[in-house]
Amino acid sequence: MIIRDSLILRTTTRFLFPLTLVFSIFLLVRGHNEPGGGFVGGLAAASAFALVLAADGLEKARRVLRVDPLVFVGTGLAVALLSGLPPLLDGGAFLTGHWLDAKIPVIGHLGTPFVFDVGVYLTVLGVAATIVFELAEERP
Amino acid sequence: MLTPVLTLFALAAIAPGLQRVLRERTGTVLAVVPAALFGWFVTGLDDVTRGEAWMQSWTWVDELGIHLAFRLDGLSLLFALLVTGIGALVLVYAGGYFKGDARLPRFYAAILFFMGAMLGLVLADDALSLFVFWELTSVSSYILIGFNHEKEESRASALQALLVTGGGGLALLAGLLLLGQVAGTTQLSALEAQAAAIQSHPLYLPILLLILAGAFTKSAQFPFHFWLPGAMAAPSPVSAYLHSATMVKAGIYLLARLNPALGGTDEWHYIIMVAGTLTIVVGAVLAYGQTDLKRLLAFTTVSGLGTLTLLVGISTELSAQAAMVFLVVHALYKAALFLGIGTLDHEAGTRDLGRLGGIARAMPLTAAAVAVSAISMAGLPPLFGFVAKEFFYEAKHEAPHAGQLVTLLSFVGSAFVAAASGLVGWRAFLGPKRGETPKPPHEGSPALWLGPVLLAGVSLLFSLLPEQLAFSLIQPAATAMHGEHTELVLAPWVGMSPAFVQSLVMLAIGVVLYLLHDRLLQLGTPLRRLAGWGPARAYRLTLDRLVAFAKWQTRLLQGGVLGTYILIVIGTTVLLGGWVLLDRVGWPDPTFDEARAHEVLAAAAMVLGAVLVVRARSILFAVASLGLVGYGLALLFLFFGGPDLALTQLAVETLTVILFVLLLRRLPPLRSRSSPSQRVRAAVVALAGGALMTGIVLATAATYHPAPLREYFARASVPLAHGRNVVNVILVDFRALDTLGEITVLTVAALGVVGLMRLRRDAPEEDLK
Numbered sequence: 001m002i003i004r005d006s007l008i009l010r011t012t013t014r015f016l017f018p019l020t021l022v023f024s025i026f027l028l029v030r031g032h033n034e035p036g037g038g039f040v041g042g043l044a045a046a047s048a049f050a051l052v053l054a055a056d057g058l059e060k061a062r063r064v065l066r067v068d069p070l071v072f073v074g075t076g077l078a079v080a081l082l083s084g085l086p087p088l089l090d091g092g093a094f095l096t097g098h099w100l101d102a103k104i105p106v107i108g109h110l111g112t113p114f115v116f117d118v119g120v121y122l123t124v125l126g127v128a129a130t131i132v133f134e135l136a137e138e139r140p
Numbered sequence: 141m142l143t144p145v146l147t148l149f150a151l152a153a154i155a156p157g158l159q160r161v162l163r164e165r166t167g168t169v170l171a172v173v174p175a176a177l178f179g180w181f182v183t184g185l186d187d188v189t190r191g192e193a194w195m196q197s198w199t200w201v202d203e204l205g206i207h208l209a210f211r212l213d214g215l216s217l218l219f220a221l222l223v224t225g226i227g228a229l230v231l232v233y234a235g236g237y238f239k240g241d242a243r244l245p246r247f248y249a250a251i252l253f254f255m256g257a258m259l260g261l262v263l264a265d266d267a268l269s270l271f272v273f274w275e276l277t278s279v280s281s282y283i284l285i286g287f288n289h290e291k292e293e294s295r296a297s298a299l300q301a302l303l304v305t306g307g308g309g310l311a312l313l314a315g316l317l318l319l320g321q322v323a324g325t326t327q328l329s330a331l332e333a334q335a336a337a338i339q340s341h342p343l344y345l346p347i348l349l350l351i352l353a354g355a356f357t358k359s360a361q362f363p364f365h366f367w368l369p370g371a372m373a374a375p376s377p378v379s380a381y382l383h384s385a386t387m388v389k390a391g392i393y394l395l396a397r398l399n400p401a402l403g404g405t406d407e408w409h410y411i412i413m414v415a416g417t418l419t420i421v422v423g424a425v426l427a428y429g430q431t432d433l434k435r436l437l438a439f440t441t442v443s444g445l446g447t448l449t450l451l452v453g454i455s456t457e458l459s460a461q462a463a464m465v466f467l468v469v470h471a472l473y474k475a476a477l478f479l480g481i482g483t484l485d486h487e488a489g490t491r492d493l494g495r496l497g498g499i500a501r502a503m504p505l506t507a508a509a510v511a512v513s514a515i516s517m518a519g520l521p522p523l524f525g526f527v528a529k530e531f532f533y534e535a536k537h538e539a540p541h542a543g544q545l546v547t548l549l550s551f552v553g554s555a556f557v558a559a560a561s562g563l564v565g566w567r568a569f570l571g572p573k574r575g576e577t578p579k580p581p582h583e584g585s586p587a588l589w590l591g592p593v594l595l596a597g598v599s600l601l602f603s604l605l606p607e608q609l610a611f612s613l614i615q616p617a618a619t620a621m622h623g624e625h626t627e628l629v630l631a632p633w634v635g636m637s638p639a640f641v642q643s644l645v646m647l648a649i650g651v652v653l654y655l656l657h658d659r660l661l662q663l664g665t666p667l668r669r670l671a672g673w674g675p676a677r678a679y680r681l682t683l684d685r686l687v688a689f690a691k692w693q694t695r696l697l698q699g700g701v702l703g704t705y706i707l708i709v710i711g712t713t714v715l716l717g718g719w720v721l722l723d724r725v726g727w728p729d730p731t732f733d734e735a736r737a738h739e740v741l742a743a744a745a746m747v748l749g750a751v752l753v754v755r756a757r758s759i760l761f762a763v764a765s766l767g768l769v770g771y772g773l774a775l776l777f778l779f780f781g782g783p784d785l786a787l788t789q790l791a792v793e794t795l796t797v798i799l800f801v802l803l804l805r806r807l808p809p810l811r812s813r814s815s816p817s818q819r820v821r822a823a824v825v826a827l828a829g830g831a832l833m834t835g836i837v838l839a840t841a842a843t844y845h846p847a848p849l850r851e852y853f854a855r856a857s858v859p860l861a862h863g864r865n866v867v868n869v870i871l872v873d874f875r876a877l878d879t880l881g882e883i884t885v886l887t888v889a890a891l892g893v894v895g896l897m898r899l900r901r902d903a904p905e906e907d908l909k
Contacts, residue, residue, distance in 0.1 A: 027787075032863035035783035037871060043791035050798045070894065073887050080880055095876040097861055109862035113873040116880075120872070123883040127890040128795055134897040135802040 006055070013055040017064075020048035028121045038117035042124025050132050058136045069133060072126025080119025083112045141196050141210035141263050144177045144224075148256030155252055156245035167235020167587065170248060171228040174255060178224040181217055188217050188616045191625075193329070195265065211265035211329055214616025218464065219262035219386075219393055221613070222471050226385045227255045229591040233479055234377040236587025237486060247287065251381065254280035258386050262393055267316040267326040270394075274312065274358070277387050278305045284382060285374040297370040300679065304367040305357050312354025312394075318347045323401070331401035332623055339405055348407055351398065352415075359391025359445045362419040363675040369426075369438040370676075376482025379434065380591075384441045384474040389467065392445065395452045396463065400623030403455040412453030417549050419446025424556035428653065429664060433481045433491040433564055437474070440517065440560050443553055444470045447532065450550065452621075456538045460622040462531035464614045469528040472602070473513035476595035477564060480510035483588045484568070489578030493563060500569040502581040507569040509592035514565025516599050518558040520647065521640075524603040524610065527630070529554075533639040551646060558650030563657060606630055703814070707822060710829040718832050721839060728838035739779055746772035754823075759807055763800040767793055784867040 024044035031037030053061040084095035099111035151173055159166045184194055197209040212220070230251065238244045257276035264270035279302075286298030320326040322341045323334040331338070338344060355361075360368040371383050382388070395403075395412070402408060423443030430436035448470070451463035483506045485491040488499060500507035516525035536547050583589065602610040611628045618626050653660070697708055721727075749768030756762035770793035777786035814822070853866050853874060863869040871879050 031865060031868045032872075033865050035787055035865065037784065037865070037868040039871070040784070040788045040791050043788065043795060047791065047794055047798070050795065054798070070890070073890055077883060077887055080883060084876065084880070095873075095880070097873045099862055111862065113861065113863075113869070113876065116876055117868070117872045120879060120883055123886060127883075127886045130890040131893050132795070132798060132802065134893050135799060137897065137901065 009055045013051050017048050017052055020051065021045055024048065024121075024125075028117060031117060032114065038120030039124055042121040043128060045121070045125045046128030046132065049129050053132065053136055058133065058138075061136075062133065065129065069126045069129035072122050073130065074126075076119045076122025076124070076126055078119070079122060080116050083115035083119060086112055141194065141212060142198075142208070144180070145256050145260040145263070147173060147177070148252055148259060152249045152252035152256065155248035159245040159248060164235065164239065166244070166248065167231045167233070170252070171231040174224040174228040174231065177259075178221060178228060181212075181220045181224060184212055184217055185612070185616075188212060188214050189612065191619075197265070200266075200269070206268045206326065207266045208269050209265040209327060210260075210263045210269075212263060213329070213620045214618070215393070215396055215464075215620035216262050218468070218613055218617035219389070220259060222389075222468075223255060223258050223262065223386050226381060226471065226475050226595075227251075229475070229594060230377045230381040230479075232587050233380075233482075233591040234375075236585045237375065237377055237482060239585070243287070247284075247375075247377075250280055250283045250287075251378070254284065254382060254387070258390070261390055265328050267320055267328060270328065271309070271313055271316055274354075274390065274394075275306075275309055277382075277390060278302060278309055278358075281305070281371070281382055281387055284378040285371045287375055287378065288373065291373070294373040297367075297373040301367045301371050303683070304364055304679070308354045308357025308364070311350045311357075315347050315350030315354060318343055318350065322347065328397060331398070335401045338401055344402075344405070345407055348402060348405075348411070351394070351402070352411060355391035355394050356415060356449075357391070358394075359388050359449065360419075360442050361391070361415045361446065361449055362422050362442075363678075365419060365423065365442045366674060366676040366679065368442055369435050372432075372434050372438050376434070376478055376485065379438070380475045380478030380482065383438065384478055385471040388441065388445060389448070389471070392448045392452060392463075392467070395449070396460075396621040399452060399455055399460070399621050403452075408455060409453055413450055413546060416446045416448070416450030416453050417546050419443065419449060420550050420553035422446075424553035424560070427560040428556045428563075428657070429661065429668075430560075431493040431661070433493060433496075433568060434478070434485070436493075436560055436563065437477055437481060440557055441474055443557055444474065446553070447550065450546065451532070451535055454535055454538055456535065457618075457622050457624070457626050458531070458538055459535040461614070461618045461626060461628050462528070462535040464618045464621065465531050465610070465628075466528040467617075468602070468610060468614060469516060469524050469599070472595050472599045473516040473525065476509055476513040476592045476599070477517065479588075479595070480506050480513070480592040481564070483584045483592065484510075484581070486588065487579065487584050488581035493568065495575040495577055496568040497571045497574040498569070499577075499581050503569070503583045503589075505583060505589040505593055509589065509596035510569060511565045512596040512599060513592070514561040516603075517565075518561035518647070518650065519554060519643065520558075521643070522603055524599050524606065526643065527603065527606050527610075529643060530637075530639045533642060551642070555646050555649040555653060558646055559653035559657065562650065562654040567654075567657075703818075703822065707825050711825050714825070714828045714832045717836065718828075721832070721835055725839045728835060728842045736779075739776065742772045742775040742779065746776075759800070759804055759809075763797060767797055770796065782867075784865065 024041045026041075027036035027044055028038050028041035029036075031041065049061050049065055052064050086098050087096035088094060095112075095116070097111050097113045099109045102110075104110055151170065155166070155170060158170065162169050187194065194212040195210065197207050200206045200208045231248070234244075234247060234251070238247060241247075254277060257273050257280055260273035261270060261277060264273055282298050282302040285301050286294050288294040316326070319331070319338070322338055322343055323331050325331070325334070338347070341347075357364045357367075368383060368388065372379055374383065420443050423439050423441070423446055427436050427439030427443060430439060444466075447466060448463055451459045451466065481491055484496070484499065484503065487503065488496070490496065500511075512523065516523040519525040519529035532550075536550065537543060607628075607630055611630075615626070615628050618628065698705070746769045749765045749772060752765035752768070753762050756765055770789060774786045774789035774793065777783075777789055853870060857863055857866045857869045861869045861873040863873070
């Protein structure tokens with residue numbers, strides 16, 4: 001569905017879409033220390049796809065996403081769930097944080113909570129995209 | 141003792157598979173298991189007679205002190221023998237009765253499941269374990285009564301039985317829980333020691349009434365007796381097993397089990413004796429009025445259960461003995477009669493008294509078994525039923541109150557039961573031929589006569605050697621029920637004893653009633669209309685009202701209009717939340733001196749947005765106005781040091797606008813849907829909701845103390861979770877489980893949207909209009 005065909009919007013989207021995606025990942029990665037996080041990152045990523053939807057239509061938006069957004073939902077949930085399992089191996093409680101010793105630039109310490117946040121990101125992206133796409137679907 | 145119960149459950153699970161392999165021999169093969177269990181329980185008799193109960197216990201729910209506990213004492217043993225022994229015979233019988241029936245696998249599974257549940261019930265030593273098995277018997281009974289599920293009548297009867305016994309079950313649960321509270325234990329065998337404390341407790345009467353509600357519904361006591369004749373929609377093996385020999389005695393079992401702890405008080409005597417006596421008379425008279433032999437037997441079962449209840453209510457040493465003797469007698473003759481009448485129905489195609497007569501010639505074995513059992517039911521010498529009658533007679537004299545009235549009424553009941561026995565045992569089989577049966581009657585296959593003949597044989601054997609055979613079984617049971625050791629003594633033959641004379645008089649009246657049956661039935665025809673006013677009518681009315689009420693409140697609360705749902709949700713929140721707020725905290729006293737100009741501005745913008753939403757004439761304008769509220773809120777978050785919240789609020793707001801734009805095409809124009817009165821109603825609820833939220837926020841701010849949790853998170857965030865953004869650390873680390881729950885909810889919401897939208901898309905056009 002295209003709300004109104006607009007050359008300006010289409011051209012802008014070509015730049016804004018990758019920028020928004022990168023920004024969403026930026027939000028996700030910095031979230032542990034600065035404002036941001038998986039939830040808002042997922043929402044930002046979903047709005048990137050909503051932008052494509054508005055500019056180029058549902059077909060294009062689905063193509064850009066490549067897979068059914070529900071796949072993101074399932075993957076995200078699975079990643080979040082799996083991130084909680086490692087502590088079970090050494091008798092800790094489910095979802096206890098485990099950290100690598102080495103420090104990585106921007107992210108800082110890498111640990112299972114970050115993996116969990118990635119799961120949240122994917123789930124939120126999937127849920128929001130699913131709802132937007134479903135509502136945009138034309139009645140046959 | 142868990143093993144026998146689990147064995148039966150497992151057998152229920154594999155029985156349908158076995159049926160495919162073993163075919164016609166399945167019933168006999170399956171019967172080996174309960175028969176073996178029967179043998180195993182017999183080996184426990186020595187220990188139990190010496191007073192050494194077998195016990196087993198596992199912790200089930202530790203926090204609540206609930207155990208999965210079993211205990212085999214005399215009472216449990218007697219019931220376990222009935223359950224497994226008659227169970228084995230019924231399995232064999234069913235193999236013949238359902239020969240070639242495609243539903244047989246289902247039958248085996250259901251009846252074995254019931255058998256396991258019933259065995260668990262009588263072995264349980266924990267009140268809540270007992271309750272679980274109690275409910276399982278109700279559920280399996282439902283499945284078995286509704287076995288002919290294509291028939292409306294079967295389904296209605298099954299539901300009726302389930303609702304009546306299930307309702308009683310709820311009362312029982314409440315009673316058992318209260319009892320556990322008062323006694324400080326749910327262990328049944330430990331209750332007796334607390335008897336004095338329980339009986340003097342103010343909650344004693346409520347406990348007693350609740351438990352009696354459970355027992356009376358299960359054991360079909362007046363006025364709950366009506367479900368039992370209805371349950372005759374079940375096939376004969378089920379009626380013989382569940383609705384005469386075992387399950388309906390569960391209520392009696394429970395009362396006998398609790399007699400040492402609860403029994404002996406005035407309340408116990410009065411309530412139980414009144415219910416028992418009424419049930420005896422009502423059951424016997426109604427039995428006499430039946431022409432369908434199976435219904436006739438069902439009503440005599442009601443009467444028999446009344447006798448047992450009365451004896452439990454008398455609650456003396458002798459009455460405990462009498463109750464256990466009669467229990468065995470009744471199980472034996474009633475199972476045999478039901479199975480025999482089932483065979484008759486199976487081979488002659490009818491069980492209508494009006495068409496039956498002189499069948500004995502064609503079905504000699506069945507006829508003999510039925511005749512012997514009927515004599516026992518009538519309570520005539522030399523059969524075991526007479527022994528029971530003697531005990532009953534003696535026990536009644538010990539009734540603490542109104543002994544004369546109880547004796548008279550139960551005497552009337554006995555006479556009617558005797559007449560009914562004649563109708564079953566004599567008229568149908570030996571009386572003059574009255575008409576053609578749908579099928580030419582002939583003797584059934586061995587599977588069909590084996591059960592009745594064996595049961596009648598045991599009846600005979602017990603009457604020949606009561607002290608040697610029967611009493612060794614019954615004595616431990618009576619001891620357990622009485623709570624102290626008791627010795628069964630057969631009254632010596634004194635010729636014209638009062639019991640014997642009474643039996644003769646009763647027999648004479650019974651014979652007269654028997655001879656007058658046709659005429660009295662005709663005379664009684666106008667009375668039949670009265671039957672429509674019985675407790676069954678109350679049940680139907682209650683059920684109808686309940687369904688009507690459910691429909692009414694569903695239409696009211698869940699009419700499918702989103703606005704109504706929101707109204708109800710917010711309205712309920714306001715009522716409950718407001719009540720708690722005013723009750724616990726009181727209306728807060730706010731101070732505004734700290735507000736800064738830009739904060740006031742943002743708040744004013746939000747108020748403006750809200751007003752514009754309400755005044756909007758187009759959806760687009762409403763959405764934009766709503767956006768004003770959202771962005772204003774994001775600003776406020778920012779002012780008060782919540783950049784994360786502000787960021788998320790902005791993103792959500794943006795997506796919301798996109799969603800609305802996408803939805804625009806699908807929404808009806810504004811104002812076309814709500815009347816002014818609806819708008820007023822919505823405004824009132826909305827303002828109340830806003831007031832409540834304001835109150836809560838102000839109250840929170842007014843009573844706010846720096847929570848140790850907040851400080852802890854701020855302190856621990858970096859060292860423990862390597863993150864400086866406390867909000868995010870809480871979300872993904874400290875409270876990650878909550879977040880996991882939330883994203884799961886999101887997932888469900890997305891699936892819901894997909895479901896709804898695709899359903900709409902795939903539906904044919906005209907369905908949507």
